[in-house]
Amino acid sequence: MNVLHVLGNISGTTIPVEIASATDRLPDTNVSLVSKDPLPQELPDTVENDQVLTDLCGFDDFSTLLHDVGKRYDIVHTHTVAEAAKVGYHAIRQPIHHVNTQHGHLHYTREEKVKNIPGLLLADTIIYNSQCTSRSYNLIEKALKSRANEYVVHNGVNxxxxxxxxxxxxxxxxxxxxxxxxxxxxxxxxxxxxxxxxxxxxxxxxxxxxxxxxxxxxxxxxxxxxxxxxxxxxxxxxxxxxxxxxxxxxxxxxxxxxxxxxxxxxxxxxxxxxxxxxxxxxxxxxxxxxxxxxxxxxxxxxxxxxxxxxxxxxxxxxxxxxxxxxxxxxxxxxxxxxxxxxxxxx
The missing domain is CATH 3.40.50.2000 (Glycogen Phosphorylase B;)
Structure with missing residues (x-):
């Protein structure tokens, strides 16, 4: 099972990076990382060099990125509002399994909730980082994400x-x-x-x-x-x-x-x-x-x-x-x- 995590950035104190690295260490699961921002000078200790799509980090165009690498992965996983929206939009034209983790909806502003709508609407599966997060959606948001499979997976500590x-x-x-x-x-x-x-x-x-x-x-x-x-x-x-x-x-x-x-x-x-x-x-x-x-x-x-x-x-x-x-x-x-x-x- 090959999974690509599309991230805003890759750092040693970013929980999606830690989770992706830990998942990669499990049997039968290969996890790669790519980030919208350029890579830092040194990768976090938890990340293997061959786990990162180094040549593609700092990309500008989601469509080109996913067209080039989408067929190599069984699942594309997003963690932020912007990445979820853009990956979800691309998935309409090129079918992919899109999983999105909702990390912070509990404290989203009204503007952030509006920006989050495409991710809710276009994700095949949504993971919530807590029960409280999963219960924090209004009726309109619940309707928008009604087609998605939903799971709660708590974050973890190394x-x-x-x-x-x-x-x-x-x-x-x-x-x-x-x-x-x-x-x-x-x-x-x-x-x-x-x-x-x-x-x-x-x-x-x-x-x-x-x-x-x-x-x-x-x-x-x-x-x-x-x-x-x-x-x-x-x-x-x-x-x-x-x-x-x-x-x-x-x-x-x-x-x-x-x-x-x-x-x-x-x-x-x-x-x-x-x-x-x-x-x-x-x-x-x-x-x-x-x-x-x-x-x-x-x-x-x-x-x-x-x-x-x-x-x-x-x-x-x-x-x-x-x-x-x-x-x-x-x-x-x-x-x-x-x-x-x-x-x-x-």
Missing amino acids: IDAIQSSPTPTSTSQTVVTATRLIKRKNLGTLIRAIAHTDNISLRIIGDGPYKSELQQMTRKAGVESRVEFLGYLPDRQDVYAEIANGDVFALPSHGEGFCVAVTEGMAVGLPVVVSDIPIFHEVVGDAGVFVDRTDPVSIANALRELLENPQKAQTIGEQNRTRIREEFTLEDCARGYRDVYRAELS
Whole structure:
């Protein structure tokens, strides 16, 4: 079974790349990658050189791409709105099995939902990354995707990579988070929560358009010396190491489709403080510490409670680690994708 994943870009911290690589390692499944953006100078460690259509990355024309390679693959798999629409349109003229994963519909704006319509209408099979995502469509959207086969396959965490991360060296009370710096992630409230504590520090992994505003917030809140912006880390192993160097993982998002970063914090063995929203109840489960995402005092109290009770934090962290091993491994995710491919071809 030959599968082509059409991606926006290929990087070491992109979950579709990790899933595709893990699926490629399964028996009887060969997965190739091609990206709309040019390739980075170095491929991620998880990606084999012969897995990438290097000569075709950075392509401009979907029609030409799929005409040239479509017959070599049993399934073409898309992950973003733009790629889903263009592959689906091409499939009208040249029949292909088109699978699309919906990663983030829960927090789509009205404009993004409109752009998502062709992908819903033209995909043969749709994979949702969570039950919450699968239930987030309005009546019109449900009608548009009524012809597609539908499956839920949760994202997964690379347990082996996390196990090989360096031993934590932090001796301070440190909260860590990893995310794209955009308003929806609600890091401003987390920064204000840090200001309601005396000696808790915050390390932020990631970059994005909201960074300068967040930095201004730290200065205004008087916690500039306790909040560190680590920036974008291209190597997933470095991300794991930085997460492991914290004591608590926190993310008071307004909305998520799944949130791999939170599951990585859990897999490392940290307690997690997250928003009291349905998706986190689905992913984090009973061991989560759920807070009012609009209340910095509530968040500060939750962080303080964990950091002042290390035995409690350790117990919760071990529960989190067990949950990830039992329900959200990358291998489980890959097998779920393979099962969907087999169902599509049958």
